Amino acid sequence: MPDYAQRHKVAVVGSGNWGSTISKIIAENTKEHSDLFEPEVRMWVFEEEIEVPESSKHHSKLGGQKCKLTEVINEVHENVKYLPDIALPDNVVADPDLKSAVKSATLLVFNLPHQFIGKTLDGIVGHHLPYARGISCIKGVDVSDGTVTLHSELIMERLGIYCGALSGANIAPEVAAKKFCETTIGYDAPPMDLKQPDGSPKDNLIKVDEQRQHKTKPTHVKLHPVPQDLPHVDAELFESLFARPYFHVRHVRDVAGVALGGALKNIVALASGFVAGKGWGENAKAAIMRVGILEMVNFGRTWFPKSVDERTFTEESAGLADVISSCSGGRNFRSACHAVEQGISVNEIEEKELNGQKLQGTSTAYAVYDFLAKHDQLKQFPLFVAVHDILEEKATPDDLPALLDGKKT
Amino acid sequence: MPDYAQRHKVAVVGSGNWGSTISKIIAENTKEHSDLFEPEVRMWVFEEEIEVPESSKHHSKLGGQKCKLTEVINEVHENVKYLPDIALPDNVVADPDLKSAVKSATLLVFNLPHQFIGKTLDGIVGHHLPYARGISCIKGVDVSDGTVTLHSELIMERLGIYCGALSGANIAPEVAAKKFCETTIGYDAPPMDLKQPDGSPKDNLIKVDEQRQHKTKPTHVKLHPVPQDLPHVDAELFESLFARPYFHVRHVRDVAGVALGGALKNIVALASGFVAGKGWGENAKAAIMRVGILEMVNFGRTWFPKSVDERTFTEESAGLADVISSCSGGRNFRSACHAVEQGISVNEIEEKELNGQKLQGTSTAYAVYDFLAKHDQLKQFPLFVAVHDILEEKATPDDLPALLDGKKT
Structure with missing residues (x-):
């Protein structure tokens, strides 16, 4: 018919x-x-x-x-x-x-x-x-x-x-x-x-x-x-x-929000892996996800102001639900967690456990950091910057609470 | 000084x-x-x-x-x-x-x-x-x-x-x-x-x-x-x-949002435990949390319209972060998960594992259900109602996707 x-x-x-x-x-x-x-x-x-x-x-x-x-x-x-x-x-x-x-x-x-x-x-x-x-x-x-x-x-x-x-x-x-x-x-x-x-x-x-x-x-x-x-x-x-x-x-x-969610959540997943590796428990992981979602909102609002609807990040599967599942499992989370547990860098984990293959989270973290630096917006995104700095071994997961609080360690 | x-x-x-x-x-x-x-x-x-x-x-x-x-x-x-x-x-x-x-x-x-x-x-x-x-x-x-x-x-x-x-x-x-x-x-x-x-x-x-x-x-x-x-x-x-x-x-x-978040999340934690008990993985748990947060928003908007700011649920620790940590661990989550794994009711788990002590989630689920029924608003809260119906053994966790889709099983 x-x-x-x-x-x-x-x-x-x-x-x-x-x-x-x-x-x-x-x-x-x-x-x-x-x-x-x-x-x-x-x-x-x-x-x-x-x-x-x-x-x-x-x-x-x-x-x-x-x-x-x-x-x-x-x-x-x-x-x-x-x-x-x-x-x-x-x-x-x-x-x-x-x-x-x-x-x-x-x-x-x-x-x-x-x-x-x-x-x-x-x-x-x-x-x-x-x-x-x-x-x-x-x-x-x-x-x-x-x-x-x-x-x-x-x-x-x-x-x-x-x-x-x-x-x-x-x-x-x-x-x-x-x-x-x-x-x-x-x-x-x-x-x-x-x-x-x-x-x-x-x-x-x-x-x-x-x-x-x-x-x-x-x-x-x-x-x-x-x-x-x-x-x-x-x-x-x-x-x-x-x-x-x-x-x-x-x-x-909001097409841009849907696409950005799928990219930026991988940075948050690394941060969640870091605190899991420290054994800080469920409160800390939940705090990382919350801060991560708000940085995604801020990213969308800053660079896609005409198209991004912040509710895509806070209310949709492409936003918070994808953050939650990626911060509870998946390769980015696990690799970051293993790195902290073994006291080595994520880079070494990529060599050791992934045959040198780069994680999506690490390449996105570096690309987003360079982007923020170019636009002079590093201070507005403390979690994204902290993940980059931990990957670069300029900071450690122990610094995360202070970095998120806007305090230089 | x-x-x-x-x-x-x-x-x-x-x-x-x-x-x-x-x-x-x-x-x-x-x-x-x-x-x-x-x-x-x-x-x-x-x-x-x-x-x-x-x-x-x-x-x-x-x-x-x-x-x-x-x-x-x-x-x-x-x-x-x-x-x-x-x-x-x-x-x-x-x-x-x-x-x-x-x-x-x-x-x-x-x-x-x-x-x-x-x-x-x-x-x-x-x-x-x-x-x-x-x-x-x-x-x-x-x-x-x-x-x-x-x-x-x-x-x-x-x-x-x-x-x-x-x-x-x-x-x-x-x-x-x-x-x-x-x-x-x-x-x-x-x-x-x-x-x-x-x-x-x-x-x-x-x-x-x-x-x-x-x-x-x-x-x-x-x-x-x-x-x-x-x-x-x-x-x-x-x-x-x-x-x-x-x-x-x-x-x-928003005092009301902070207080409501701490109460309603226990219902969502039961639902998360049900799907974890079914072995449905991280996607399903994340979906339950997302739907749960939106029902909390709806609850606040309906009964505390002058005071509740929905961002308390979608952006604050008292909202989404508390939902996330309660849906990943804690007594409500674990008891619901054990009930499904063992093929018995949550009530039986309360008898068997908690010496008959009632979970906060179950008493809240019943109280909220009665409240919604009294105000003729059951249809607007399919997850809260589904949790009640599963506790009452009128529905099973297998019915959850259809119930959330607004389809009667």
């Missing part, structure tokens, strides 16, 4: 544990809402050859063989490498060809590690539908040269399509196992997508970064309206695409 | 683990700020005979003997029964006589289990200074007959003195061990205490419960001004009285 001549086609760009989990959720929904979406969900997979484990129940036929990852996913409906032991719906179709994966998608969901986004967009440009709409599930923001760039902004600039963001307290294996959680979608429909009284699109020029106080040269992107024969792209459509009984969705218009 | 002819005298009414900890903090500060306070801190102790343990380092002289608790505290400077192994400053003086403890105190700090407050106030009336000011550290609120009464209001009504509130993520043994944490003081100075241009007191009639929408008969209390020769009683004075390098204090004017 579709009310529309056309239905949306969805492509997910990325297939790590979070990308595969989001593909699974979307595929459950495209089947259920076949009036709005074509059931098939294309998932772009960076092709690699893998050896299929003998053990798993889902792929006895392929056990022990060397196969291409896409072939395994399409054969046994499981991402055996990045999301093992979770059955994917059979309408998730793995595609190793980026251009083919995105070419007819009206909705593009970006879910890959942030370091790959630039090259991936290079591969998409010119091969996607000009009127597609995007959602970025990529954690982090790009901070360099005194400028904060959201991944959704990068996608808008490079592809010329509108892009929102999804983030929340969403540890992937828990979501994949259908354990209850919530997420936040930031999507501020461009004026042309809003229903006009006469049905005509209102405007098709969007200032990508008009909300930013600190960027000197704003970028304008000319958007193409979504064709009228497709279901309207709005909060309700994203509810149908993402919400499951175990995965509750809340909507905000 | 006192600037004032008189200094404040402080009495702490109560000597459990939290009362003894607060007495310790205050005594550290009265010594340090001897321009504002007399060093001696009177701590009223409900007298009991105890057997002093042989082992502890602080009281070798008394080990193995039967003694009165006040005598032990004054001899060895340790509350061996309720806060063992923590040295109290020698300017904490235990007093078994309530009337004598409070009679010359200009600042009264109430810190005792809520069930004893009524009888204790009976013992104080008429024996305290009429111009004293109070701070209530008593957790919980009194909900009965469709009315919520704060302990600070009860103290104001009974003693005719102004009373604020202190609450936060303050698990007593951690604070006593000087582990870093924060607290919130709610104190909304009565008009007469504010400095008037001509130095005269402005008004001495305070409507105790003017903020409440739901109480039909407001109570008026006639206050006595604090004498001019005493240091001014304001946020700064309380900072000097309570703040320590390891115990950070933030001030708000």
Whole structure:
């Protein structure tokens, strides 16, 4: 009974544990809402050859063989490498060809590690539908040269399509196992997508970064309206695409807050790990989270005053809930905790326990510190600065109470 | 170098683990700020005979003997029964006589289990200074007959003195061990205490419960001004009285929010225990806390619209930080978690693990449910209602996601 001549086609760009989990959720929904979406969900997979484990129940036929990852996913409906032991719906179709994966998608969901986004967009440009709409599930923001760039902004600039963001307290294996959680979608429909009284699109020029106080040269992107024969792209459509009984969705218009939350919380998680490593207990961890959330509010208010709604940090899953779960577990928290317990630096933990791989929290802490220094705002963010100084071994976790109190140690 | 002819005298009414900890903090500060306070801190102790343990380092002289608790505290400077192994400053003086403890105190700090407050106030009336000011550290609120009464209001009504509130993520043994944490003081100075241009007191009639929408008969209390020769009683004075390098204090004017936070968080802690018992992980716990904080906001907004500032719940230690620490540990959380793990009711856990003692969370959940039902507001508080229904075994933790989604199971 579709009310529309056309239905949306969805492509997910990325297939790590979070990308595969989001593909699974979307595929459950495209089947259920076949009036709005074509059931098939294309998932772009960076092709690699893998050896299929003998053990798993889902792929006895392929056990022990060397196969291409896409072939395994399409054969046994499981991402055996990045999301093992979770059955994917059979309408998730793995595609190793980026251009083919995105070419007819009206909705593009970006879910890959942030370091790959630039090259991936290079591969998409010119091969996607000009009127597609995007959602970025990529954690982090790009901070360099005194400028904060959201991944959704990068996608808008490079592809010329509108892009929102999804983030929340969403540890992937828990979501994949259908354990209850919530997420936040930031999507501020461009004026042309809003229903006009006469049905005509209102405007098709969007200032990508008009909300930013600190960027000197704003970028304008000319958007193409979504064709009228497709279901309207709005909060309700994203509810149908993402919400499951175990995965509750809340909507905000504040895309910047959603993206910033997912980045800045990693700094707070390091601080929480430091006090946990000291054995200071639950009071101290809760105090760190509270101070961290208020510094996130202050960061948003200072540099995104026109767009950030502070309630994204204090009331939404992408804010306080993500802070809470990241400050109670996860790699940043654990690594900081181990560093203090063993009396070594976080850098040494990265060498020793992570094979030299850098934590998201440490790189964000350094980038944010440089950004604050450049804007002469170090004093306004004592927790973010303290984390940087502890990483640099200019301060110790014992100094934290005094540093947060504005007292120099 | 006192600037004032008189200094404040402080009495702490109560000597459990939290009362003894607060007495310790205050005594550290009265010594340090001897321009504002007399060093001696009177701590009223409900007298009991105890057997002093042989082992502890602080009281070798008394080990193995039967003694009165006040005598032990004054001899060895340790509350061996309720806060063992923590040295109290020698300017904490235990007093078994309530009337004598409070009679010359200009600042009264109430810190005792809520069930004893009524009888204790009976013992104080008429024996305290009429111009004293109070701070209530008593957790919980009194909900009965469709009315919520704060302990600070009860103290104001009974003693005719102004009373604020202190609450936060303050698990007593951690604070006593000087582990870093924060607290919130709610104190909304009565008009007469504010400095008037001509130095005269402005008004001495305070409507105790003017903020409440739901109480039909407001109570008026006639206050006595604090004498001019005493240091001014304001946020700064309380900072000097309570703040320590390891115990950070933030001030708000919203007394009701501070008190409500300390009560309602126990319901949220039960819900967090339920999902932890199910093994749903960090995402689910964070979601429960987020929803719980927003129901606290809604509760405050609905019944204390003139006084509650929702930021008390979303930004202060008495709000989100106390929710976080109570949802990660503590008796309410653990009991709910054990109940689900063992497949029995919380009631059975209370019988089995707590010798039949009722948890604060369960009694608050029942009282709040009855209150909401009486005001026909059950639908607006799905988490609070779900906790009640799970306690009553009308629902199970598996129903939580659907109940929070507004779907009847």
